[in-house]
Amino acid sequence: MIERFLTQTHFSSEEDFKNNLHFIVPENFNFAYDVMDVWAEEQPDKECLLWTSERGEEVKTTFRQFKEQTDRTAAYFLSLGIGKGDKVMLILKRHYQWWLSMMALCKIGAVAIPATHMLTAKDIEYRNQRASVKAIICANDEYVTTQIANAMPDSPTVKVLVAVNSMAQVGKHPIPEGFHDWHEEWPKAPAFHRPDFVNENGDTMLMYFTSGTSGEPKMVAHDFLYALGHLTTGVFWHNLDENSIHLTVADTGWGKAVWGKLYGQWFAGATVFVFDHEKFTAEKIMRVMEKYHVTSFCAPPTIYRFMIQEDFSKYDLSALKYCTTAGEALEPAVYEKFYELTGLKMHEGFGQTETTMTLGTFPWIEPKPGSMGKPNPQYCIRLVKADGTECEDGEKGEICIDTRNGKAIGLFKGYYRDEELTKKAWHDGLYHTGDLAWRDEDGYYWFVGRADDVIKSSGYRIGPFEVESALMTHPAVVECAVTGVPDPVRGMVVKATVVLAKEYKDKAGDALVKELQNHVKHETAPYKYPRRIEFVDELPKTISGKIRRVEIREKDSKK
Numbered sequence: 031m032i033e034r035f036l037t038q039t040h041f042s043s044e045e046d047f048k049n050n051l052h053f054i055v056p057e058n059f060n061f062a063y064d065v066m067d068v069w070a071e072e073q074p075d076k077e078c079l080l081w082t083s084e085r086g087e088e089v090k091t092t093f094r095q096f097k098e099q100t101d102r103t104a105a106y107f108l109s110l111g112i113g114k115g116d117k118v119m120l121i122l123k124r125h126y127q128w129w130l131s132m133m134a135l136c137k138i139g140a141v142a143i144p145a146t147h148m149l150t151a152k153d154i155e156y157r158n159q160r161a162s163v164k165a166i167i168c169a170n171d172e173y174v175t176t177q178i179a180n181a182m183p184d185s186p187t188v189k190v191l192v193a194v195n196s197m198a199q200v201g202k203h204p205i206p207e208g209f210h211d212w213h214e215e216w217p218k219a220p221a222f223h224r225p226d227f228v229n230e231n232g233d234t235m236l237m238y239f240t241s242g243t244s245g246e247p248k249m250v251a252h253d254f255l256y257a258l259g260h261l262t263t264g265v266f267w268h269n270l271d272e273n274s275i276h277l278t279v280a281d282t283g284w285g286k287a288v289w290g291k292l293y294g295q296w297f298a299g300a301t302v303f304v305f306d307h308e309k310f311t312a313e314k315i316m317r318v319m320e321k322y323h324v325t326s327f328c329a330p331p332t333i334y335r336f337m338i339q340e341d342f343s344k345y346d347l348s349a350l351k352y353c354t355t356a357g358e359a360l361e362p363a364v365y366e367k368f369y370e371l372t373g374l375k376m377h378e379g380f381g382q383t384e385t386t387m388t389l390g391t392f393p394w395i396e397p398k399p400g401s402m403g404k405p406n407p408q409y410c411i412r413l414v415k416a417d418g419t420e421c422e423d424g425e426k427g428e429i430c431i432d433t434r435n436g437k438a439i440g441l442f443k444g445y446y447r448d449e450e451l452t453k454k455a456w457h458d459g460l461y462h463t464g465d466l467a468w469r470d471e472d473g474y475y476w477f478v479g480r481a482d483d484v485i486k487s488s489g490y491r492i493g494p495f496e497v498e499s500a501l502m503t504h505p506a507v508v509e510c511a512v513t514g515v516p517d518p519v520r521g522m523v524v525k526a527t528v529v530l531a532k533e534y535k536d537k538a539g540d541a542l543v544k545e546l547q548n549h550v551k552h553e554t555a556p557y558k559y560p561r562r563i564e565f566v567d568e569l570p571k572t573i574s575g576k577i578r579r580v581e582i583r584e585k586d587s588k589k
């Protein structure tokens with residue numbers, strides 16, 4: 031497959047990749063037709079999707095079946111009046127129909143807006159208005175359908191609502207009034223005829239909201255080439271091929287879902303493994319990984335932090351060959367522990383909803399624990415200091431993407447209908463990620479923190495990640511977040527909010543505070559040690575499991 035889109039398909043070294051990664055960009059590229067339907071012809075019986083649920087249900091789908099089903103879904107959407115350019119919100123959790131909907135919308139040139147099921151009526155209304163949403167396809171979940179129904183009076187553009195039962199609910203769970211019944215209507219959809227013209231490369235294919243880790247989620251618009259951009263994410267960073275069974279842990283409402291559960295994986299011809307579950311536990315995930323012989327796994331660091339608390343001798347994960355992580359910084363202590371337990375070196379990646387995988391440890395790069403890896407040559411990465419000049423090795427700066435010679439395949443178009451916000455992040459030919467890092471003399475990039483999270487204390491600039499990494503090497507600490515709290519003398523002081531391991535929960539007190547402080551002083555430069563430490567049961571997080579330091583800061587400033 032990938033030989034259609036790359037001039038060279040195998041790379042043996044970093045140099046080779048850097049010099050020889052060249053895309054062949056088709057005109058009017060459409061992932062559903064140009065990749066999925068081609069697989070259906072070439073490898074009709076190959077399994078592309080292995081969907082399972084918490085209740086033990088299983089659906090195995092081949093490329094041929096997937097084509098038939100996405101054609102039917104496209105015809106169904108057309109019959110509902112959904113067409114080219116229409117915005118369609120998908121609140122489908124990890125239901126099987128999310129994959130059908132994503133590809134069907136691609137086939138008719140409509141714009142998919144996947145969103146999380148945690149949205150309130152107000153959130154939905156806001157999104158409907160901001161994006162002029164025409165249709166919503168949602169899980170038939172009482173909370174979700176109620177929120178949608180409550181949002182309708184102020185959502186004048188929304189004309190179509192469809193509710194989808196998950197497998198176990200079919201026939202049992204009545205569809206609320208005002209919603210189409212997917213299971214009733216979908217089988218009766220007419221035959222699908224591919225339209226003569228669907229899209230140009232620059233048309234909008236997908237819109238995703240960012241995680242909202244540092245503020246309000248931003249609406250990111252992607253063109254049809256975005257899918258092509260993920261070829262490197264799945265084929266090279268995830269290191270997948272037709273024999274792989276890949277699991278990425280991500281809600282479909284998070285951009286990470288299209289990083290790990292769709293485009294790149296299917297460029298590789300891998301089987302996308304889906305576990306449709308409600309609440310995450312490390313045990314549940316590890317059980318299904320064992321049962322289905324998952325070979326490749328990707329999850330944000332937070333998932334690994336909980337996995338390493340498990341007793342690995344209870345699971346047979348011998349099929350697992352390759353592990354990746356992105357979304358947050360991975361502390362070296364977590365990397366080391368996971369390696370000790372599995373013998374696998376985690377391959378980290380860095381990127382955003384606005385991008386595909388941008389920096390990472392590709393298979394030919396030896397991971398350095400705590401480092402994100404090296405630039406994906408698809409992007410022209412620059413590290414830029416506050417004065418606008420480029421960093422030397424060892425200097426901290428903002429990770430930027432240079433677009434003076436054109437927009438990279440995979441980079442977003444802009445924040446939808448928000449020119450001001452787009453300009454703020456993307457001006458003078460540089461897209462600013464808002465993330466700070468430094469580069470070592472071997473070309474590895476090291477995360478410092480989000481620009482907003484960096485703490486200015488007594489004239490020092492302290493990146494939370496360093497302090498968090500130091501804390502994480504102490505056995506008492508499962509997770510932590512380091513923030514600045516206002517201080518009359520120092521401007522800011524470093525504070526750590528800490529979740530303790532089970533065995534330490536009853537030791538929370540002054541002695542442990544002292545012990546952790548001394549521990550940090552030994553692990554890193556002493557001026558960074560947290561002068562304040564608070565013990566909590568859990569950290570505030572986004573739906574994608576990211577720590578919301580902003581929430582801790584806001585709470586502290588109100589005190």
Ligand code: ATP
Nearest residue numbers: 240241242243244247357358359379380381382383
């Ligand atoms: P918002 O922009 O709404 O605050 P968000 O930035 O968390 O939310 P995402 O697009 O999901 O939304 O996440 C991208 C961000 O995740 C990056 O900008 C970076 O801060 C962080 N990130 C991703 N990968 C890594 C990594 N390997 N190391 C450190 N941080 C990472």
Ligand code: MG
Nearest residue numbers: 240241382464
């Ligand atoms: Mg962001």
